[in-house]
Structure formats: structure tokens, C-alpha cells
Amino acid sequence: FDWVFTEPSVYQVADDEALGAAFKSVPSSVAAMFLGRTSGDATAWPPDVPRSGLALQGLDGWLASEGAGEAVMPRASFPIPEVAAGAALLADVSGHVDDDGINRRTALFRVFDGAPVPSRALAAYLAVDPGADLRIEPGLLTVGPHRVPIDAAGRAILRYCGAGGRRRAFSAASIIQSELRLQEGGTPTVDPSVFKDAYVFFGSSAEGLLDLRPTPVSKVLPGVEIHATALDNLLSDRFLRDAPEGAALATTLLFGLLGGVLVAIGRKARHSVLAFALCLPLPIAVGFAAYARGYWWPVAAGELAALLALIGAVVVNYATEGRQKAFIKSA
Numbered sequence: 001f002d003w004v005f006t007e008p009s010v011y012q013v014a015d016d017e018a019l020g021a022a023f024k025s026v027p028s029s030v031a032a033m034f035l036g037r038t039s040g041d042a043t044a045w046p047p048d049v050p051r052s053g054l055a056l057q058g059l060d061g062w063l064a065s066e067g068a069g070e071a072v073m074p075r076a077s078f079p080i081p082e083v084a085a086g087a088a089l090l091a092d093v094s095g096h097v098d099d100d101g102i103n104r105r106t107a108l109f110r111v112f113d114g115a116p117v118p119s120r121a122l123a124a125y126l127a128v129d130p131g132a133d134l135r136i137e138p139g140l141l142t143v144g145p146h147r148v149p150i151d152a153a154g155r156a157i158l159r160y161c162g163a164g165g166r167r168r169a170f171s172a173a174s175i176i177q178s179e180l181r182l183q184e185g186g187t188p189t190v191d192p193s194v195f196k197d198a199y200v201f202f203g204s205s206a207e208g209l210l211d212l213r214p215t216p217v218s219k220v221l222p223g224v225e226i227h228a229t230a231l232d233n234l235l236s237d238r239f240l241r242d243a244p245e246g247a248a249l250a251t252t253l254l255f256g257l258l259g260g261v262l263v264a265i266g267r268k269a270r271h272s273v274l275a276f277a278l279c280l281p282l283p284i285a286v287g288f289a290a291y292a293r294g295y296w297w298p299v300a301a302g303e304l305a306a307l308l309a310l311i312g313a314v315v316v317n318y319a320t321e322g323r324q325k326a327f328i329k330s331a
Contacts, residue, residue, distance in 0.1 A: 067152030
């Protein structure tokens with residue numbers, strides 16, 4: 001579930017108990033909690049809410065490394081005890097947004113009150129395989145047989161896939177209608193077999209519920225789809241990794257040098273046009289090639305370097321040519 005049930009039912013406590021019992025009836029069910037720096041009414045783990053019990057080897061040593069402190073959250077919002085007690089795991093659904101407001105990365109775990117809390121994706125994985133070996137070290141998180149490249153703050157780069165990053169979705173109304181028809185002996189609108197041996201995420205997509213997130217593939221992707229993408233990346237080992245800094249810097253300098261040289265050695269306007277046509281698409285092509293090999297390449301830096309070098313070389317050429325003409329005329 002991608003909803004945090006922080007408040008009791010407005011009708012009666014039996015509603016909350018029924019929801020908790022439904023969670024408990026599914027051994028792999030995962031309820032949601034929210035971790036934050038400024039939001040959340042809890043600063044310590046409530047005594048009536050079971051702790052996550054997540055055993056993450058190497059956590060203490062990793063937290064001492066530079067940048068790892070960003071994974072520690074001082075505040076949290078918990079579901080009501082009736083719901084929390086019935087779930088196999090509690091998962092953090094706070095997500096992560098880059099500085100420009102785009103959801104490119106995900107934290108597979110965060111730390112609250114000294115305890116590691118799995119993300120929605122990692123919790124779904126552990127609900128099915130609770131004995132999976134978990135280890136962390138600088139640059140790498142190991143989850144069973146899977147190895148996830150992470151940054152200094154423990155975040156992994158998502159690889160979105162499919163039509164806009166979406167997976168098969170069903171409305172809550174169609175599920176409820178199907179259940180009612182089954183109870184009446186009729187034919188359901190949704191065949192229950194589609195959920196067999198599947199991970200099922202429950203979240204919202206309506207605009208009024210404010211859970212539509214901007215991503216590299218869509219401006220309005222439901223937040224629950226981001227969690228599903230993270231689980232998909234984990235299961236298929238498809239997380240992206242940052243490009244090596246040395247290689248990215250060298251390539252950026254090379255783009256700039258190439259653009260400047262090509263324009264500088266050209267003697268006619270068509271030579272400059274050809275240099276622009278050759279150099280400007282090059283950083284984009286390298287970015288696509290790196291993406292195919294699992295790297296997130298800094299395309300904008302290379303594109304900017306090539307553009308500035310090309311423009312600078314053109315300006316220098318015109319200035320030099322102008323001085324030569326002035327000298328000849330004067331002579």
C-alpha cells in the first residue's frame with residue numbers, strides 16, 4: 001500500500017480492525033509510513049508499532065562515510081497501531097526528488113531512530129524473501145543475489161521503462177465490482193488470475209490526491225509507479241549508475257576541443273556549419289550509448305562545452321578575418 005493510514009476511521013474502530021485483519025491475512029502485505037526532515041509528528045519509534053527488524057550489514061560503518069547522513073531522517077509519520085500490527089513490514093514511501101524537481105533516484109532504505117527502514121520497493125521484495133542477505137558498502141547495496149549501485153547518500157538511479165514508465169493498472173472500482181460479482185456467483189470484470197504470483201501496488205492516480213510526480217519520462221507519473229519501477233529495477237538488476245567522473249570530464253573537454261578545432265581549421269562558412277552539424281549531436285549520441293550500457297551520462301555538460309567552443313571559435317575566426325582585411329586595406 002502506498003497510503004499511510006495515520007488517522008483512525010471516522011466511522012468506528014471496527015473499520016480499522018478489519019483493515020488490520022486484512023493485512024494480517026496476507027503474510028506478504030506491506031503497510032506505509034513516511035519519513036521526513038521537517039514533516040512527521042514522531043521523533044522516535046512508537047512503542048505500540050512493531051519495528052522493521054531490518055538487518056543491514058555494514059550500516060554503522062557506511063553511516064560514518066561522507067554523505068551518508070542524508071539517509072538519516074529525524075521525523076516520521078506512522079500508521080495507526082491497528083494497521084501497523086497487521087502488516088508484515090512497514091515501508092518508507094517518502095521518495096526522493098532531485099534539485100530540479102525530477103524523480104530520477106530512489107533511496108532503497110532510510111534510517112529512523114537508529115533503525116533502517118526499507119523503501120516500498122525493497123519492502124515488497126523482503127516481504128516475499130525475508131531471509132535475503134542485506135549488505136551495504138560505499139557505492140554498493142547488496143540485496144540477496146542483486147547488487148545495486150548507489151551514491152554517497154544511498155540512492156540508486158532509476159531506469160524507467162514501458163509506455164511512459166507505467167505498468168498494467170486497474171481501478172479500485174473495477175476490483176471492488178469484480179469481488180461483488182464473484183460473491184454473487186457472476187463473472188468478474190477483472191480476472192483474479194492476473195494477480196497470481198504478482199507484486200501488487202495500491203496507490204492513487206487522481207490529480208486531487210496530489211501524488212502525481214514529474215519523472216524523466218512523464219510530467220504526471222503516479223507516485224506508486226515510481227515504487228513499482230524501483231522494484232522492477234531491483235528484480236532485473238537494471239538500476240543505472242553514475243558515469244565515472246574522470247571519463248565524463250575527459251569526454252566533456254574532448255567535445256569542446258573538437259568543436260573549437262574543427263571551426264578554427266575551417267576557412268569558409270560551410271565548414272563552420274558542418275562543424276556544428278557534427279559536434280552538437282555527438283554528446284547526445286554518447287549519452288544514448290552510455291544509457292544502453294547502464295550509465296547515466298552528463299549530456300548537458302558535453303553539449304554546453306561543444307556549443308561554447310563552436311561559438312567561441314566562430315567569433316575568433318571572424319575577428320581574425322576582420323583584422324586581416326583591415327590590415328590589407330590599410331596597407
